[in-house]
Amino acid sequence: MRPLHRKLLRDLRLLQSQVIAIALVVASGVATVVTTRIAYESLVVSRSEYYARYRFADVFAHAKRAPETLRIHLETIPGVAAVETRIVAEVTLDVPGLAEPATGRLVSLPEHREPALNGVRLQRGRPLAPGQRDEVIASESFAEANGLQPGDRLGAVLNGRWQELRIVGIGLSPEYIYEIRGTDLFPDPERFGVLWMSREALGPAFQMEGAFNDVSLRLASDAVEADVIGRLDRLLERYGGLGAYGRSEQLSDSFISDEIKQNRVFGTIIPAIFLGVAGFLLNIVLSRLVATQRDQIAVLKAFGYTNRTIALHYLEFSLAAVLLGSLLGTGAGLWLGSQVLELYKQVYRIPMMRFDPGASVVLLAVGVSAAAAVVGALGAVRRALALSPAAAMRPEPPARFHPGWLERAGLIGLLPTSVRMIWRNLTRRPARAVLSTLGIALAVAILIVGHHFIAAIEHLADVQFRIAQREDLTVAFHEPRPAGARHALAALPGVVRAEPFRVVSARLRFGHASRRVPLFGLESTGELRRIVGEDMRIAEIPPDGVLLTSMLAERLNAVPGDRVTVEVLEGSRPVREIVIAATVNEVMGLQAYMDSRVLRRLLREAGTVSGAFLRVDALAAPALHTELKRMPAVAGATSRSATLASFEKTLGESLGIFTTMLGLFASVIAAAVVYNAARIALSERSRELASLRVLGFTRREISALLLGEQGFLTLIALPLGFAIGYRLCQAISLSYQWDLFRMPLHLTRETYGYAFGVITAAALASGLVVRRRLDRLDLVSVLKERE
Secondary structure (H helix, E strand, O other): OOHHHHHHHHHHHHOHHHHHHHHHHHHHHHHHHHHHHHHHHHHHHHHHHHHHHOOOOOEEEEEEEEEOOHHHHHHOOOOEEEEEEEOEEEEEEEOOOOOOOEEEEEEEEOOOOOOOOOOOEEEEEOOOOOOOOOEEEEEHHHHHHHOOOOOOEEEEEEOOEEEEEEEEEEEEOHHHOOOOOOOOOOOOOOOEEEEEEEHHHHHHHOOOOOEEEEEEEEEOOOOOHHHHHHHHHHHHHHHOOOOOEEHHHOHHHHHHHHHHHHHHHHHHHHHHHHHHHHHHHHHHHHHHHHHHOHHHHHHHHHOOOOHHHHHHHHHHHHHHHHHHHHHHHHHHHHHHHHHHHHHHHHHOOOOOOOOOOOHHHHHHHHHHHHHHHHHHHHHHHHHHHHOOHHHHHOOOOOOOOOOOHHHHOOOHHHOOHHHHHHHHHHHHOHHHHHHHHHHHHHHHHHHHHHHHHHHHHHHHHHHHHHHHEOOOEEEEEEEEEOOOHHHHHHOOOOEEEEEEEEEEEEEEEEOOEEEEEEEEEEOOOOOOEOEEOOOOOEEOOOOOOEEEEHHHHHHHOOOOOOEEEEEEOOOOOOEEEEEEEEEEOOOEOOOEEEEHHHHHHHHOOOOOEEEEEEEEOHHHHHHHHHHHHOOOOEEEEEEHHHHHHHHHHHHHHHHHHHHHHHHHHHHHHHHHHHHHHHHHHHHHHHHHHHHHHHOOOOHHHHHHHHHHHHHHHHHHHHHHHHHHHHHHHHHHHHHOEOOOEEOOOOOOHHHHHHHHHHHHHHHHHHHHHHHHHHHOOOHHHHHHOOO
């Protein structure tokens, strides 16, 4: 073994506690990179493969009723490579064992061929048999949530007629990776599912023989999506077309795309902080190592070792810590990545999602860590190379003392002796004090970021499901019903209050921007559904004009006072210009709101309703659910409590593993930073403290000098860390501004208290370790060392 390698092993052994602390910080960064990259790449690759194998469409459109002969014209649209026409209808289901009515989306399948687009992958059971009119294939998430198997039966109301359906298979489709109703934001697999049924059975049931109400297109590689959508809308307009849209507006794809963006954000900002702190710690440790080994560097140079060889020796020290951290972090990241993918398999129904981490993921994490180590070590290495042998043989000159503002003001004499010594040591090395404070502040900031995710999710749930939504049940009709439907719902058993609403699909345009959104008409006196901003303020429905969510206004590049063009995509499809009365920073979805009377005037209707929000007596709820299951006009009933549970399961679990990981890693970095600062302070001041012991100071007094200094730096670092953490949370919140939901900036006293508690615990634990070392200080050996 070469002499420098033996020296390296000796240095690593002497500084093993600091090396382990740095390795843990590196491991945290590497694990975060590996976990998020695995999640990111697995989602991207698996989604792409699934879309290609099962022919996921590029453009989608719905209509009232279009003749099948129109298919020929659709196929001739320039840029269209394939066309699939279907019948799609939502029905009320009676699921065995489920008290509430469920909603089923019936999607037709060709009886004698595979669908050209949006194919169905059979997971269990068998395909639909030709000529069997009661057979269906149930979506996997719906079947699992309700314990359904091939051979089980469901009750359904098909166009006003009760029919029993027999499940013969369990399937998946790329169209429903994220299975959700169009009006919902989160899945409720118990109460909503997709059922694929023979077109020959669906056609007669809904008077759709020789017709369709849904069409999907696959585009050629050179197609212009906007042109195809424009031509498709014109062809479907006379048949009640509801406005075509591209894959980016398809709800399932939109949500999984947001998840991919989340992984990209999470996997970039957080590891950068971890690895930056690791580089900072390496710089401090190596700087101390170089300072204590000045004479060794001089001897090495005198014996002919080149600057390059000595530089590589100290870089090897930093890379050793990185190698240990990379091994730990890679193992932890692979395990966490597998856990994330298991969670994704429950949320996103991608059958070929597999855990297949490539070497590039590990190489990326280790490479970034090594770069951080090299950058962190550069300053110390430069100082080592700048020393000539003669200069290095001499002791390091003592720091110059300059009177500080306390001395100049004559206030220093008012302080106790121990406090004066702490103050003077800090002012003697201000740069080191600032760097130590910054390291602890970064640890505080990461703790705040980790806890912020949890607090933000809880705040989002409070705003949406406890303040905005106050109804017990939301009932939606298949078709708009006359105003009298409100009274019919109010007369149902258990209904305490019923507030009707009208919702239409509309395309809002302003300038060159446009967005397809639901346009809600709500009663201005309503109590069950309120419009609430992120700040928990209730927005009033304007007596005229339209109220937009802030994100929708941003997407349209519009502000209050602007006039937007509203194109209603149903009925007579009126087009109106309406002024934006105000905006509200809602936390979920892209919506537009109007007073129900204003919307009726726009639609030129006499009070039709799309559904109602109901407050229900809990004791009478079972009877109400039984009644709703048999009502032909009812398309579905959504429970607020069920939606909240789905939200907590979907978003809470998907972010939960990341927030837990972040909290754990943040605690590691906090302990590492505080411990390293205390250990380095001990190594730098051991001779001074030993001298004080000889002069008569007690162990408690010299401990107070050293640990008091670290305590002072920690106290200074806390408010700085709070400020940095706030800014980081603000940046992350701005990055999580997506169509389906926005991550609110919500920092609570509990968040700051959590960070304070962890840092305090880390400081106390580090203080106990350092105190034990102080108690075991060999005074003779320390005092025999040269300055």
